[in-house]
Amino acid sequence: MTDLILTEIADGIATVTLNRPEAMNALSKALRHRLYKVMTALDADDGVRAVILTGAGTRAFTAGLDLKELGSQEGALGAANAEGADENPVKAIESCRKPVIGAINGVA
16 A cells, blocks of 8 residues: 655755545545645654645646545535544645645646
8 A cells, every 4th residue: 555645855845645545636635644644743843944745747746636536425515614634635734844845737
């Protein structure tokens, strides 16, 4: 299984890559949870001064919530308004107190 989030740190800059290019980096539940874990870890890392968030592949930065997954789970549409940072990617990014720069490539 490939890692849903790739992280590389160099010279105090962490590059975080959403890694589901075959699904246009759609934000599955697992990817959203992993993003929260990665952002929390980077926030706690004193060696990281800033974060660049990007998407793997060339078709999309992210297609947004994974609609195939949402359509297959009862009550899953609530994920669009999730309160928890481990379910809501915007809140996951906000949980990092360091500057986060979006390197938007393709559809967003």
